[in-house]
Amino acid sequence: MxxxxxxxxxxxxxxxxxxxxxxxxxxxxxxxxxxxxxxxxxxxxxxxxxxxxxxxxxxxxxxxxxxxxxxxxxxxxxxxxxxxxxxxxxxxxxxxxxxxxxxxxxxxxxxxxxxxxxxxxxxxxxxxxxxxxxxxxxxxxxxxxxxxxxxxxxxxxxxxxxxxxxxxxxxxxxxxxxxxxxxxxxxxxxxxxxxxxxxxxxxxxxxxxxxxxxxxxxxxxxxxxxxxxxxxxxxxxxxxxxxxxxxxxxxxxxxxxxxxxxxxxxxxxxxxxxPMLRENRLYQTDWLLRFYGFGVRELLNNDHPNLDIDIDPKLSWALRNLQQFPVDINKAEKQILARIPGIGMKSVPKIISARRFRKLNWEHLKNIGVALNRAKYFIVCDSSHWERRDMDANIIKGRILQNSVGKFRKEYGSQLSLFN
Missing domain, CATH: 3.20.20 (TIM Barrel)
Incomplete structure (x- = not known):
């Protein structure tokens, strides 16, 4: 041929x-x-x-x-x-x-x-x-x-x-x-x-x-x-x-x-x-079920049958369950740490290891790799300069989305301006 x-x-x-x-x-x-x-x-x-x-x-x-x-x-x-x-x-x-x-x-x-x-x-x-x-x-x-x-x-x-x-x-x-x-x-x-x-x-x-x-x-x-x-x-x-x-x-x-x-x-x-973003949210949910210890009914149920497109599924779950927060980062068990928005499975063992030697504050968590722009609304640690707990789910969601957009514009604004 x-x-x-x-x-x-x-x-x-x-x-x-x-x-x-x-x-x-x-x-x-x-x-x-x-x-x-x-x-x-x-x-x-x-x-x-x-x-x-x-x-x-x-x-x-x-x-x-x-x-x-x-x-x-x-x-x-x-x-x-x-x-x-x-x-x-x-x-x-x-x-x-x-x-x-x-x-x-x-x-x-x-x-x-x-x-x-x-x-x-x-x-x-x-x-x-x-x-x-x-x-x-x-x-x-x-x-x-x-x-x-x-x-x-x-x-x-x-x-x-x-x-x-x-x-x-x-x-x-x-x-x-x-x-x-x-x-x-x-x-x-x-x-x-x-x-x-x-x-x-x-x-x-x-x-x-x-x-x-x-x-x-x-x-x-x-x-x-x-x-x-x-x-x-x-x-x-x-x-x-x-x-x-x-x-x-x-x-x-x-x-x-x-x-x-x-x-x-x-x-x-x-x-x-x-939308590609729907695929992405499904993969994120899949990841939470396989590696983060979530049950499928916690993330999706008759009251919440579809994933939020604008925020990831772990953040969405946390906002619907604010009664479980804030979590003390220096005392919480591994399974609880993994459920905090902004903390990934690579950061969890680092937190557990580091807090054996001293109480962790915002700076320590930032160096470990925690995304504080999300995590700060759901945790307490050895710092007191940000301890507001009077915000409801809608306010927290709005602030996180606003900060995410602001960070994106700050990092990529100069490149994007080339195409305006």
Missing amino acids: SFERTLEKLTILADAAKYDVSCSSSGSKRTNTNKGLGDSSGMGICHSYTEDGRCVSLLKILLTNHCIFDCAYCVTRKSNDIQRAAFKIQEVVDLTIDFYRRNYIEGLFLSSGIFKSPDYTMERLIAVAKKLRTEENFNGYIHLKSIPGASDELMREAGLYADRLSVNIEVPTISGLKLLAPDKKHEDFIKPMLKVKNEIIQYGEERKIIKSTPKYAPAGQSTQMIIGATGESDKDIMYSATHYYKNYNMKRVYYSGYVPVAEDSRLPAIGTQV
């Missing part, structure tokens, strides 16, 4: 893959010990920056954008009038190796439209990963998108070659899925998720006894929800995410704002796009 045709396929199928955001990874340590190609470290593979500032990337493509389904929200839906293409198995293998040797990528994220049947599609995805591992001796990162409805046998085999597996739940609620993807069944998404979860547990237990037991999906599994295609509230979305974290041991749930791709009466109008 000509280079021009391969390039044309790559253009089409890489562009179609951009709607899938669940391509980051962490936790996989596939060390190169057999003089093979590549080495998947635990720092993660994605189009972003690692903690040490290193930019990492992967080849992110679809095997094909042909699909037997007609999901309203999907650009590859069978009724959509788009240019279609499909890679052969060996073409994907060759592209991955060629790109790796040119130092373009550090791994592969491979998804696909569903053609012929879920099992047929999943077999071809696995064949790519198997060839890379067994024939090319490739030790780099591989993320395979699991196909809803694929058999248990194929899901088991996929985890032996891939670092991470993911089944996109696509729509947060069953009712939303029925509306926008009536050809699909909710259980077709759940079955492979459950299989992967059980295999990870089983292989993990066996490795404790038999060290030669192969690794199974060492970076775990993830899923993705499309936000804004149907009318789910933020509460519906995060309750659903919590369910998948708890019951299927998800490493990550990703939230992808709906991008209008076709005219359909069931969908938001063309030109109506989900």
Whole structure:
């Protein structure tokens, strides 16, 4: 096949893959010990920056954008009038190796439209990963998108070659899925998720006894929800995410704002796009649930079904629960410190360690990295020059927003003036 045709396929199928955001990874340590190609470290593979500032990337493509389904929200839906293409198995293998040797990528994220049947599609995805591992001796990162409805046998085999597996739940609620993807069944998404979860547990237990037991999906599994295609509230979305974290041991749930791709009466109008800030608030909420000890009902409930767009979810919770503040920074336990706006999880152990030697004041907290423009309304410490406690939630919110805008203008005003 000509280079021009391969390039044309790559253009089409890489562009179609951009709607899938669940391509980051962490936790996989596939060390190169057999003089093979590549080495998947635990720092993660994605189009972003690692903690040490290193930019990492992967080849992110679809095997094909042909699909037997007609999901309203999907650009590859069978009724959509788009240019279609499909890679052969060996073409994907060759592209991955060629790109790796040119130092373009550090791994592969491979998804696909569903053609012929879920099992047929999943077999071809696995064949790519198997060839890379067994024939090319490739030790780099591989993320395979699991196909809803694929058999248990194929899901088991996929985890032996891939670092991470993911089944996109696509729509947060069953009712939303029925509306926008009536050809699909909710259980077709759940079955492979459950299989992967059980295999990870089983292989993990066996490795404790038999060290030669192969690794199974060492970076775990993830899923993705499309936000804004149907009318789910933020509460519906995060309750659903919590369910998948708890019951299927998800490493990550990703939230992808709906991008209008076709005219359909069931969908938001063309030109109506989900604000990026809503995605950001959902990720912040997800972070609070996973690392800060919050329960989902504390942040979202019937009285507060949607997140505040103008302030982050921890500040929003604190303003609704002012009776729990102020907190004495020199006495509070770790769990309480983590709930104070302006104090992150990196600052918490620093505060606990530092206060063993002396009582902390505003200056100490500032040096530790606490964002005092928010935290000062919710804490007391070894300082008394700012101890006003007569402000209600609306006043505090207004002052924080005003200070944030003022700080932004002070730091970036000169740059912004260049574009006026």
